Amino acid sequence: MSMPEMRELTFGDAIREALAEELRRDPTVFMLGEDIAEAGTTFKVLTGLVEEFGTERVLDTPISEPGITGLAVGAAMTGMRPIVDIMFGDFSGLIMDQVANQAAKIHYMSGGKLKVPMVLRTTMGAGRRSAAQHSQSLHAWYSHIPGLKVVVPSTPYDAKGLMKSAIRDDNPVVILEDKMMYKTVKGPVPEGEYTVPLGVADVKRAGTDITLVATSSMVYVALDAAKLLDEIGISAEVLDPRTLVPLDKQTLIESVKKTSRVIIIDEGYEQYGITAELASVIADGAFYYLDAPVKRMGAMNVPIPFSPALEDLTIPNANGVFKMAKMLCGKS
Amino acid sequence: MSQVKIEESMSDVDREQWLHMYEQMFKIRAFEEQVNELYQSAKMPGLAHLYIGEEAIAVGICEALTKEDYITSTHRGHGHCLAKGASVDKMFCELLGKEAGYCHGKGGSMHIADQDTGNLGANAIVGGSAGIATGAAFSSKRLGTGRVTVCFFGEGALGQGMLYESMNMAQLWKLPVIYVCENNLYNEYTHHSETTAGSMKARAEAFGLLAEEVDGQDVREVHAAAQRLVERARADEGPAFMLCNTYRYLGHHVGDIAREYYRPKAEELKWKTDRDPLKLLSSWLTENKLADAGIFEQIEGQVRSEVESAVEYALNAPFPAPEEVSKHVYA
Numbered sequence: 001m002s003m004p005e006m007r008e009l010t011f012g013d014a015i016r017e018a019l020a021e022e023l024r025r026d027p028t029v030f031m032l033g034e035d036i037a038e039a040g041t042t043f044k045v046l047t048g049l050v051e052e053f054g055t056e057r058v059l060d061t062p063i064s065e066p067g068i069t070g071l072a073v074g075a076a077m078t079g080m081r082p083i084v085d086i087m088f089g090d091f092s093g094l095i096m097d098q099v100a101n102q103a104a105k106i107h108y109m110s111g112g113k114l115k116v117p118m119v120l121r122t123t124m125g126a127g128r129r130s131a132a133q134h135s136q137s138l139h140a141w142y143s144h145i146p147g148l149k150v151v152v153p154s155t156p157y158d159a160k161g162l163m164k165s166a167i168r169d170d171n172p173v174v175i176l177e178d179k180m181m182y183k184t185v186k187g188p189v190p191e192g193e194y195t196v197p198l199g200v201a202d203v204k205r206a207g208t209d210i211t212l213v214a215t216s217s218m219v220y221v222a223l224d225a226a227k228l229l230d231e232i233g234i235s236a237e238v239l240d241p242r243t244l245v246p247l248d249k250q251t252l253i254e255s256v257k258k259t260s261r262v263i264i265i266d267e268g269y270e271q272y273g274i275t276a277e278l279a280s281v282i283a284d285g286a287f288y289y290l291d292a293p294v295k296r297m298g299a300m301n302v303p304i305p306f307s308p309a310l311e312d313l314t315i316p317n318a319n320g321v322f323k324m325a326k327m328l329c330g331k332s
Numbered sequence: 333m334s335q336v337k338i339e340e341s342m343s344d345v346d347r348e349q350w351l352h353m354y355e356q357m358f359k360i361r362a363f364e365e366q367v368n369e370l371y372q373s374a375k376m377p378g379l380a381h382l383y384i385g386e387e388a389i390a391v392g393i394c395e396a397l398t399k400e401d402y403i404t405s406t407h408r409g410h411g412h413c414l415a416k417g418a419s420v421d422k423m424f425c426e427l428l429g430k431e432a433g434y435c436h437g438k439g440g441s442m443h444i445a446d447q448d449t450g451n452l453g454a455n456a457i458v459g460g461s462a463g464i465a466t467g468a469a470f471s472s473k474r475l476g477t478g479r480v481t482v483c484f485f486g487e488g489a490l491g492q493g494m495l496y497e498s499m500n501m502a503q504l505w506k507l508p509v510i511y512v513c514e515n516n517l518y519n520e521y522t523h524h525s526e527t528t529a530g531s532m533k534a535r536a537e538a539f540g541l542l543a544e545e546v547d548g549q550d551v552r553e554v555h556a557a558a559q560r561l562v563e564r565a566r567a568d569e570g571p572a573f574m575l576c577n578t579y580r581y582l583g584h585h586v587g588d589i590a591r592e593y594y595r596p597k598a599e600e601l602k603w604k605t606d607r608d609p610l611k612l613l614s615s616w617l618t619e620n621k622l623a624d625a626g627i628f629e630q631i632e633g634q635v636r637s638e639v640e641s642a643v644e645y646a647l648n649a650p651f652p653a654p655e656e657v658s659k660h661v662y663a
Contacts, residue, residue: 028475030474056474061501062497062500062501062504064497064500064501066463066493066494066497067462067463067466067494067497067498067500067501068463068497068501069463070460070462070463070464070466070467070494070497070498071463071466071467071470071498071501072463072467073463073464073467074404074452074463074464074465074466074467074468074469074470074471075467075468075470075471075474076467077452077464077467077468078402078452078467078468078471078472079471079475079477080467080470080471080474080475082467097457097460097494098460098463101457101460102455102457102460102461102463102464106445106453107660107661107662107663108438108660108661109435109438109439109443109445109453110434110435110439110443110445110447110453110660111433111434111435111436111437111438111439111660112436112659112660112663113434113435113445113446113447114445114447114452114453115663116663117663146661147661147662149662170663171662171663
């Protein structure tokens, strides 16, 4: 008997399914954000949820990012499990006091008495021709603050499973979804219940000559580069940390011990970014196994420009990764 | 109200209630005096922001709440915590960074939280708890618990957008929350007239909140208003704003001693002499023959000895073990 073919969902549909299942499972879960109800968010990721769960659990809010985030913190402290929708990750600056000074610290400051089981969903990713205030990938900001967990899913399967784990987690969890992947990325998602634990990296492609550590949409850049490398006889492993906090250091280190070469690719700004932290973890853990310097590729250190001719230059691409990998492997 | 009417309406229950409030106010006063002493004798790490002069607000309001009702507090929060039922020994331990403190010494003066008494935590960001209080009220409404939340803040928080975003949502969704503005006249070292345009009360009224202004030195007036507004919130009739006019007797924090550059000594003296919340209540009780001087001496003596033994206990209590530093980062 052949296995039924696994259905495919888009990245956005997988997220919606995770949210719907958790809203159904737990009456204390609710969502709030700007235009999330009838409009289903500007990206239409939540379409249909208000019809099933009503406006009390899928709540349209004023355009008050700090206020709704603060309200979620208070609701989380008192028995609810709020999911806040912050339309663009660029608005992180508006909410940072509530996230970094309140949500992240309340459990610790209270000596473990109070908990803040909330999820903050927001977006990342350039390429949408949305210019400097709607294109940034600011997951490094959140990852810097102890007390927060930070999730950057790359596939529909991971997005659904990690979202469900995040909602059930007793800590504030920030999930950054690449807005360019909502409709364009499709992948297998099994019917029925599953979760993906926070803090476990995933090998997206096995290889032996070089490790490409990549996050979110950069996983696809790395996979494309791996195909190009394959054509010239270089076997690349693509490793997706999936969560930045907690970070599965061991899997990163083990992969680099095996391949001896690594490039870290992330869409956040390169300076003081995620890539630097991961490079340091690898340099510490696999130093004696390295045959080449640890290299990293992030977004260019410029505000994201509007013009397509300029914007595309700022994001790492497969060809750039291919060239650097080739160089590290001593093939010119 | 004429004196005869007051006496007629005054039962033993009322008398006990006012004496209890006197005791609570005095406890805050005595606690804060000890904190000042601990600072001046270099026994307390860091700083503290004292509530002396403002006691009638915390007590008048918290006495209108149940233990299950929530409060959020501020950097000047010791009074709120005590009025909501915190114990002085755990408070002192927290202020001294001791293991037995409310937060195992990890919060300190500005972050005391105690879920057993509904205290969702003091907050060191001005206006920082407005969202939290509103969220707690949101939970109460959704979960049908009937709990009311009081959000304490100083008039300095009127400069923070967070407060207005929160009041807007509270009114939109008719949440059981009361925003209590303690106007002690000074945003740290700056008179509010230099920072706050227009009318304070009208700011809340613009959102449609019921707003009341009370004499924050008169615990009876504060309590009466709080009872009305709490009852209203509990009956799902919506949020409210209370503007309580008060005065901070001491500096912005314990180290703010030379204050003449921002406010005259005569002003401080006038408030302490004419508008002291403890004196106002004790005079009213004695004038109405509900109490004599002896009862106040008795209360004060009991409270002082409780406070003194709590300080002693806290000074001798152990610090947290080094392992505590990395506990509770994550739940």
